[in-house]
Amino acid sequence: MDTTSFTKKPLGNEKIEPALTPPPMVATQTTFTKKPKVVAGKSKKRDIPEGLWTKCPACETMIFDKELDENLKVCPKCGHHFPIGSRERIHSLVETCTFEEMDATMTSVDVLRFKGVSTYKSKLEQYQKNTTLKDAVVTGLCKIGSHRLALGVMDFGFLGGSMGSVVGEKLTRLIERATEKEMPVVIISTSGGARMYEGMFSLMQMAKTSASLAYHAQHRLPYISVLTHPTTAGVMASYATLGDLILAEPGAMIGFAGPRVIKDTTQAELPPDFQTAEFLLNHGLIDAIVPRREMKARLIAYLDFLTAGKKAAAAS
Numbered sequence: 001m002d003t004t005s006f007t008k009k010p011l012g013n014e015k016i017e018p019a020l021t022p023p024p025m026v027a028t029q030t031t032f033t034k035k036p037k038v039v040a041g042k043s044k045k046r047d048i049p050e051g052l053w054t055k056c057p058a059c060e061t062m063i064f065d066k067e068l069d070e071n072l073k074v075c076p077k078c079g080h081h082f083p084i085g086s087r088e089r090i091h092s093l094v095e096t097c098t099f100e101e102m103d104a105t106m107t108s109v110d111v112l113r114f115k116g117v118s119t120y121k122s123k124l125e126q127y128q129k130n131t132t133l134k135d136a137v138v139t140g141l142c143k144i145g146s147h148r149l150a151l152g153v154m155d156f157g158f159l160g161g162s163m164g165s166v167v168g169e170k171l172t173r174l175i176e177r178a179t180e181k182e183m184p185v186v187i188i189s190t191s192g193g194a195r196m197y198e199g200m201f202s203l204m205q206m207a208k209t210s211a212s213l214a215y216h217a218q219h220r221l222p223y224i225s226v227l228t229h230p231t232t233a234g235v236m237a238s239y240a241t242l243g244d245l246i247l248a249e250p251g252a253m254i255g256f257a258g259p260r261v262i263k264d265t266t267q268a269e270l271p272p273d274f275q276t277a278e279f280l281l282n283h284g285l286i287d288a289i290v291p292r293r294e295m296k297a298r299l300i301a302y303l304d305f306l307t308a309g310k311k312a313a314a315a316s
C-alpha cells in the first residue's frame with residue numbers, strides 16, 4: 001500500500017506534487033525570509049563607507065576621508081578643491097601656536113527682528129551650535145614663515161559665509177590693528193554675499209571694510225586677498241577685490257551676480273568657464289591661481305617680495 005501510493009503521486013500528476021511538497025516549501029520559505037534579514041548586514045556595510053569615504057564630484061573617485069583630510073581637502077587624483085573650514089585652513093597656514101584670535105566672542109544682534117521661515121536669532125543659534133563658530137569669519141594676528149601678519153579667514157559653513165555686521169566689524173578691527181602695528185593683511189574669502197537678515201547693516205560693511213583697507217594702503221602696507229570657492233556678491237564687491245595681490249584657488253567660482261541673472265540681463269550666451277578662477281585669471285581680474293597645498297609657501301614668497309622695500313628702508 002505504501003509503495004503504490006508513493007509511486008502514483010509523483011508519476012501520475014506532477015501538478016499534484018505541490019500538495020505534498022508545500023510543507024517543506026513553507027519551512028524553506030521561512031528560512032529564506034529569515035536569511036534576507038540576516039543579509040541586512042549589507043546595510044551595515046553601506047553605512048561604513050558613508051562616514052569614511054567621500055566621492056570626488058569632479059573625477060568620481062572614492063577617496064578615503066583620512067587621506068582627504070591629510071591632503072587639505074584636495075582630491076589626490078584630480079586636484080578638485082573641496083570646501084575647508086576656517087579653523088582647518090588657519091591650521092594649514094599658520095606657524096604652530098602663533099595664532100592670537102581677535103574678537104572671538106563677537107556675535108550678531110537681531111536688529112531688524114527678522115522673521116522668515118525661521119527667525120534670524122534661531123538661525124544664528126543653530127549655526128553656532130553646528131559649526132562651533134560665533135560667525136562667518138575668524139580673525140587674528142599670526143606668523144606665517146617669518147612674517148607677522150593679520151589674518152582673516154571666512155567660513156562658508158556658517159550661513160553661507162554671509163557678511164553681516166560681525167564679519168564686517170571683525171575684519172575692520174583686524175585691518176585697523178594691522179595698520180596700527182604696520183603688518184600685512186591676508187584675507188581668505190568665501191561668501192554668498194551680504195547677510196539679508198541684517199538688511200542695510202550688512203551692506204554698510206562693504207563701505208566700512210573698504211575704508212579701513214584704504215587707510216591700511218595709505219601706510220604702504222600690503223594686503224593679499226585670497227578668493228576661494230565660492231566668493232560672490234557683496235564680499236566680491238568690497239574687500240575681496242581690493243587686494244594689492246589677488247589670488248584664487250583652482251576652480252573657484254568667483255563673481256558678483258549669478259550667471260543666470262547676467263544671462264537674463266545681457267541676453268548674451270555666456271562662455272562655459274564663466275566666473276571661474278581660470279577665466280578671471282585670463283581676463284586680468286586676479287593675479288594668480290594657487291593650489292591649496294602651495295598656498296603657505298606662495299604667501300611667504302609674495303610677502304617677502306611685498307615687504308622687501310620696507311625692510312630695506314628700515315635697515316638703512
Ligand SMILES: [Zn+2]
Binds near residue numbers: 056058076079080
Ligand atoms: Zn577628483
